[in-house]
Amino acid sequence: MSDIFTNLFPILVGSCVISALITYGLGTYVFAQNPSSAVNRLFLAVTLSATYWALGEFFIWYSAGYDGCLFWLKASSFWPLVFALTVHFTLAFTDHPLAQEKKHGIIFAALYLPALLFALIGLFTDLIYVVTFRSGMGYVYLPASxxxxxxxxxxxxxxxxxxxVYAGISSWQRAPPGRVRHQNxxxxxxxxxxxxxxxLSGLVLPALGIYTVNFVFIGIVVFCLLIAYAVHRHGLFTLSPQTAVPDIIRTMPDGLVLADMDGRIIAANASAAEVFGVTETDLPGQSVGRFIPEAAYASIRTAVMEQGTFSDMEAAPDGREGSVVSIAGALVRDPDREPAGIVLIIRDITARKAAETALRTANQKLSLLSQLTCHDIGNDVTGLSWYLHLLSEDRMHPDADVHLSRSVEAVEKIKKHLLFSRDYQMIGVYxxxxxxxEAMIAHAASTIPNSGVAISTRVIPAEIYADPLSPKAMYNLLENALRHGGEVTAIRITTTEQADGTLALAFEDNGTGVRDEEKGKIFGYGYGKNTGFGLTFSRDILSVTDIGIRETGTAGKGARFEILIPPRAWRPIAGGEPGPDPTDNPCRGQESVEEG
Known part of the structure; x- marks a missing residue:
């Protein structure tokens, strides 16, 4: 029988080279299909290690002398790792519980550590294989049996x-009919x-005293051909649920959290960690109530237990001020149909809620602008009609020039109202x-006729996150001081950073101020001596980004309007310096300024 294997020697050695080429090519192809898949990466490791083993076997049997055979035998000593990698890949492919990331320590201890130990023993000693000379075959390696x-x-x-083999067959039996079962x-x-x-090579032939090229490489060639067929015919690796599902969970844009019935997080993906503002490794083992308010989670648990599923429950994550999430989920049951946990799908809807708020505010602004424009144009048209009527009665009247001038002024006012409406007809779109x-304030101050009123500005170099119409709010505050402040001679604009990080932007004048009983009314629609919309309009513009406004002056000593900009809506400008501090404070001596 040994003569038969001697005659087959070239074929057997050739199978080593063929196996090396096929396993390398197949491994790189599978890896390229989905490099992020742990299963595909393990398959590449298996095929590369098999290629290493096959090439080592080839060079051993083609070595001319003792030294060459011994060298390649030692170089091939790490072949036990092929077994370890194959079993690890099989466990991952069949979705075995030991393939989970938290069980990697067990895998290392049970598979890789013994394989590495045997490899090192083979590398540095002759306790496993020895090189000897056999008549008709030359130098070969034999086991230290x-x-x-x-x-x-x-x-x-x-x-x-x-x-x-057990893990593979068990997975085959459990697989549902169809593509997955064919793959398994x-x-x-x-x-x-x-x-x-x-x-055959490791046990049967050695028992018969026959030592030849390892037949396992013929089996590896057959295995690769079957895998290639499964890839082509049944979508193995590229379509397998075992590889697709973990990738989908890991890369899905919505957060996924799996919690037990006690509310402890078992697993979560990267998107969930991003929503909660923590790292992914911080989530397992934590209570869901740490990230979602306890009252909200209690409602979730009740809904799940009663209905099995729920959706569109809004909550604000703890520690993430201003964030809003929408939560959906379902009850998870064990094989006995008993409740085992809750799976939550969490979507960050902060931007959507902000857009909804902006849209509501935009609609209010549009309605307000329409009322304001119609009201003011109506007044101007009435005045224009009256002056034109007077001119039509007596063009030679001594006041004809005055009537004409007033008519031109009324037309200019109407024109401004129409331009204002045209410029801001896209309110809410942006x-x-x-x-x-500072530029916003400067622009507002430059466009208002101040009639000799001194306007001084000392604000920190900063940017504010606000509606594009916000300069109009500052214009309205300046105009309000000139229109309703009485004998106003000075306006001072300053900023102060408060203890909670809020930036207070103050507009102070030395006029008559606002009576205490009017402070809560001046921001109401239609309240005031003119149109009654200026301060209301300003409040609504600023509220788009949660910027508030209030009046804090003292009646009889001057008005003081504070614009309160929350920390998230302003930021300092690097390298900037505060504006110049006027040497002669126009408001100095006015108690309203000092007390406000």
């Missing part, structure tokens, strides 16, 4: 292969083929933007 280390290595190989069947046939050829505070 009576050595306990060799026997332990044999036992390790048998045990891990039995483990792999072909995989199991391939594994059994490799084991069969390996057993998102809030960062705007330099």
């Amino acid at each position: 009576v050595n306990p280390v060799y026997l332990a290595e044999r036992a390790y190989c048998v045990l891990v292969i039995v483990w792999a 069947r072909l995989f199991c046939i391939g594994i059994v083929t490799v084991v069969g050829f390996g057993t 998102q809030p933007v960062w705007q330099p505070l």
Whole structure:
């Protein structure tokens, strides 16, 4: 019988090279299909290690002398890692519980540590294989069959292969009919083929005193052909749920949290960690109530227990001020149909809620602008009609020039109202933007006729996140001081950063001020001596980004309007300096300024 294997020697050695080429090509192809998949990465590791083993076997049998054979035998000593990687891949492919990331320590201790130990023993000693000369074959390697280390290595190989075969067959039996079952069947046939050829070379032939090129590489070639067929015909690796589902969960844009019935997080993806503002590794083991208010989670648990599923429950994550999430989920049951946990899908809807708020405010602004424009144009048209009527009665009247001038003024006012409406007819279409505070104030001050009123500004260099119409709010405050402040001679604009990070922007004048009983009314629609819309309009513009406004002056000593900009709606400008401090404060001596 040994003569038969001697004649087959070239074919057997050639199978090593063929196996090396096929496994390398197949491994890189599968990895390229989905590099992020742990299963695909493990398959690449298996094929690369098999390629290493096959090439080592090839060079051993083609070595001319003792030294060459010994060198390649030692160089191939890490072949036990092929077994370890194969079993690890099988566990991952079949979605075995031990393949989970938290069980990697068990995998290392049970598979890789023994394989590495046997590899090092083979590299530095002759306790497993020895090189000897055999007539008709030259130098070959033979097992140290009576050595306990060799026997332990044999036992390790048998045990891990039995483990792999069992895991593969069990997965095949559990798989539902269809593509997944076809994939598992072909995989199991391939594994059994490799084991069969390996057993022939590793156990059967040595027992008969026949030592030749390892037949396992013929089995590896068959295995690769079956895998290639499964990839082409049944979408193995590229379509397998075992590989697709973890990737989908990991990359899905919505947060996913799996919690037990006690509310402890079992698993979560990166999107959930981003929503909660923590790292992904911080979530497992934590209580859901740490990230979602306890009252909201209690409602979630009640809804799940009563209905099985729920959706569109809004909540504000703890520690994430201003954030809003929408939560959906379902009850998870164990194989006995008993409640085992809750799966939550969490979507960050902060931007959507902000857009809804902006849209509501925009509609209010549009309605307000329409009322304001119609009201003011109506007044101007009435005045224009009256002056034109007077002119039509007596064009030679001594006041004809005055009537004509007033008519022209009324037309200019109407024109301004129409331009204002045209410029802001797209209110609400544009998102809030960062705007330099000092430039906004300067623009508002430059467009208002101050009639000799001194306007001084000392504000910190900063930008505020506000509606593009916000400069109009500052214009309205300046105009309000000139129109309703009485004998106003000075307006001072300053900023102060409060203890909670709020930036207070104050507009102070030295006029008559606002009576206490009017402070709560001046921001109401239609209240005031003119149109009654200026301050209301300003309040609504600023509220788009939660900027508030209030009056804090003292009646009889001057008005003081404070614009309160929350910390998230302003930021300093790097390298800037506060505006110049006027040497002569126009408001100095006015108690309203000092007391406000």
